[in-house]
Amino acid sequence: MNDLIDPTDSLERQNEKLLRIASALMHRVEQDTDRSGAAYAQFERAALLEDQVRQRTLDLEHTLALLHDSNAELAIANRETERARRDLADAIEAVNEGFALFSPEGLLVMSNSRFCQPMADVVPALQPGLSFEDYIRRVSRSRFLALPEGETPESWAERRIQRHAENHVMLNVRLIWDRWLQVSEHRTGNGGTVVLQTDVTDIMRLEREERSKLLDRQAQMIRATLDHMNQGVCIFDSQSRLVGWNQKVGPLLAVPITRFRLGASFDLLMDRLGTEKGFEADMSTEALRDWAHRPAGRPPLSFEIRQGSHTTLAAFAQEMPDRGFVISFTDVSAERAAARALHEANDLLEQRVLERTLELEDALAAAERANASKSRFVAAASHDLLQPLSAAKLYVSSLAEGDRPAADLAVLAKAESALVSVEQILDALLDISKLESGRAAFDIAAVRLMDILTPLQHELQPLAAQKGLDLRIVPSAAVVESDASFLRRILQNLIGNAIRYTETGRVLVGARRANGGLRIEVWDTGPGIAEADQDMIFQEFHRLGNRASASEGMGLGLAIVERACARLGHPLGMWSEPGTGTGFFVSLPLSTATGREPHQVPGRSGPRLLQDAGLIVLLVENDLDLRRALSLLMEKWGVSVLDVEDPRTALSLLEEIEITPDALLLDYQLGEGGNGLDLLDAIRARYGALPARVISADRSPALQQGCATRGVELLQKPLNTAALERFLIEAAAQVRG
Incomplete structure (x- = not known):
């Protein structure tokens, strides 16, 4: 083909040669097809291929049109994006603060011209793609950064990078020439970081001026306060040099005013204190000087100084936050004198109290001896009286055994009643004596309540019937824990008193369960007891209204009841209303045992x-x-x-x-x-x-x-x-x- 077409020919000549070559080829093909008998088939195939090429050409043209439209839209979007970027850059540039945006990967995306402007040696490195850590390390090595005392660029950078992990960071960075930047970091929605730098130099200087003014005013107020204090105050710096004092300290310490000057050493003051003052307790000049010269960590110190025989100063020393310290002196002479006087008065009072205590002990011992003597006398007298009393009762019982005239039997009954009254009085006196002396012995056991109440009902029913009263005892199957003899004496006194002081109506005795135990109640319809007299009825030899005769007792019944209940641990209560009646309540613990069998009293047979x-x-x-x-x-x-x-x-x-x-x-x-x-x-x-x-x-x-x-x-x-x-x-x- 290259031999047939000469490249030097013109395009027209080349096209002409190509057409001639194509025609020759087509003619040869047609001849070959005719010779093989498949010319028509080749035609169909050519037509089909031409149709497919046409369809593909149409599709390609449509695709090219779509691509052309997309390219046009992309160009528009690029122009919009570029315009938005320029607008964002213009907006960021218009911000009065330094602005920088770092990607979620920690790479610099963009920044304005004010970002790090005070640090000129850092600005050239602020190019997109700079990592946040490199940015921080460059700032830490900037010659414009004023590092805090004792801080190195490496330690400052490490501390700053650690804070970068926080969602929001705000800090002040000091620069040379007394300039300040406030740096704040904020996380974006996609995890990036926005860094803002604000020049706060003017604000810091203004704040410093205001603080200085405030400190001046505070210093004036502190000076006025110190001068109006009753205490003497000395203020020392961390080097133990005097930096402040008030007017009171000179007269208190009797130190010449010429010694108090700014920068005066603490040792000069100590020399004065050491020679003319006397330290008390464990304090000494050396210990105070050692405390003052400690570099830090001084514990609070409290001590006293004596000046002569009449003046005492209380000193208190404490370290301040700047490692200086303050010592205050207070005149406590009056307080110490009062304390000494009080101590002397206490000694005198203790001596008097001791003497009075000894007198009271002697009186108490005498009272106890008298009480013991009384108890022994009561016991001995009761024993001596019970001997002839027993003989008298037996003689009366023996006289009543035979056939006697009715008049004689009446006399014998009265004599026996009188002897029983005397016996009851002696028993009451003996019980009181035992309960008061603590010698009463209790046999706590299971007691069937009816074993106590039934004999009492038989014993007291005639007395109630004689007065026309209705004595009613409600049966109970309860078994309680108590001393049978003392419980009988308690109930006998309560029921007997109810009958004795009730003129009309009835006396009701019953038991009910309460608070896990049993409460025995004795109710009467008597005259009642006024609230003011309810505590007096439990006193010995006290009877309200003198209603009972001497033969009916000596007012010992309720005294025995109250003391026996206290010793047995049986709570005793009462309710009474004048004109309505009285109720006494004795609470006892229930027993799970069955109780002792009662003794069978033989009949007259x-x-x-x-x-x-x-x-x-x-x-x-x-x-x-x-x-x-x-x-x-x-x-x-x-x-x-x-x-x-x-x-x-x-x-x-x-x-x-x-x-x-x-x-x-x-x-x-x-x-x-x-x-x-x-x-x-x-x-x-x-x-x-x-x-x-x-x-x-x-x-x-x-x-x-x-x-x-x-x-x-x-x-x-x-x-x-x-x-x-x-x-x-x-x-x-x-x-x-």
Whole structure:
């Protein structure tokens, strides 16, 4: 082809040659096609190819048109972007502050001409693509940056880069020539950083001027304040040099004013203090000088200085934030003199208190001795009175056993009633004595409430009926924890008082559960008790209105109730309204046990049961009247009595007659001859375990324990004839068995 076409020919000549060549080729093809018989097929293929080329040409033209439009839009967008960039650059440039934008990767995107303008050596490096760390390190090495004291460019840069991690940063950077930049950083929405630099030199200088003025005013105020203080004040800098003082310090320390001048050394003042003042406690001149010359970390210091015999100064030294220190001096001479006077007065007062305490102790000891003597007297008197009282009751009981005229029986009943009243008074006096002295012994056990209330109802029902009162006791199956004898005495006094002071109506006794325990309530329809008198009724020998006669008691009942409840731990309460009535409440803990079996009191058929028993009783009692009364009563019941007055006679009599008694009645206090418990041991050692009872007016815990140890029951004086009958019947039953 290159040989046929000459490049030097003109275009027209070249086109002509090409057309001739194409025509020749086409003719040759047509001839070859005709010869092969496929000319038509080649034509169809050529037509199809021409159609596809035409379609592709159309698509290419459409694509080129779209590309042309896109290029046009892109050009418009580029022009808009460039215009926006120019506008943004113009806007940033118009800002009065230094502005820089860093990408999320920490590379500089753009900045205005004011950014880092005060640091000319940093400006040339502010080109897009500069990393934030390189920017900071270049700033830290700038000769225009005034680093803080003790700070190196490396440490400043590290600290500044660490703060870059915060979302918002604001700091002041000091430059040379007393210039200041305020630098603030803010995060953008895509994680980039905007850095703003504001020249705040004028503001800082103005603030400094204002602060200086303020400090001047404050200094004037401080000076005026110091001069008006009662304390003397000295101010020293970190080098222990005097920088301030007030007018009071000179007269207080008696130091010449010529020593107080700016820059004066602390040692000069110490020399004056060390020679003319006296330090108290653990303070000394050397210790104070060492404290003042410490570079830092001085603890507060407090000490006193004596000047002569009349002046005392209290000093207080404390370090200030700039490592200087302040020492103040206060004249406390009057306070110390007052303290010494007060101390002397206290010593004198303590001496007087000691003397009065000794006097009170002597008086208390005398009172305790008197109280103990009273308690011993009451106990002894009760015992001595109970002996003849028991004899009198037994004599009356023996007289009432036979057939007597009605007039005689009435007299005997009155005599027995009088003896019972005396017995009750003696028991009350003895109980009060025990409760006050703390010698009362309690046997806390499970007690069935009705075992207490039922006998009390039988005992007090006649008294209530005699006054026309309705005594009603509500049955209860409760079992409580208490001392049976003292609980009976408490309830007996409460119910007896209710009957005694109630003229009409009724007395109601019942129990109800409350707060996990049982509350026994005694209600009456009596005159009631005024609120002012409710505390007085629990005092000894006090009876409101003197309604009760002397034979009805001495006003000891409620006193015994109050003291017994306190010792037993049973809360005692009351309610009363004048003209309506009174209620007393005793709270007791409930018991899970079943309670002790009550003693069965024999009826009047008891003596008849003894007539044919042939019972022999050994009675040992050193009181002649009581021994005769007991012997007479038991002989009327058909009992043979061997009565003696002391243990030696008793043992001799048993050996002589060679008879073993069926039962023993032994008094405990037998004089010099011994006591009933020792005699019981001796008799049982010879004759075996015989039925026995110990009789005594002694209610001490030691005696009760001794009887319990030997398994023998104690019969209290005055003797209860029913209890004596019960013992003899039990002994007779053993003999018959």
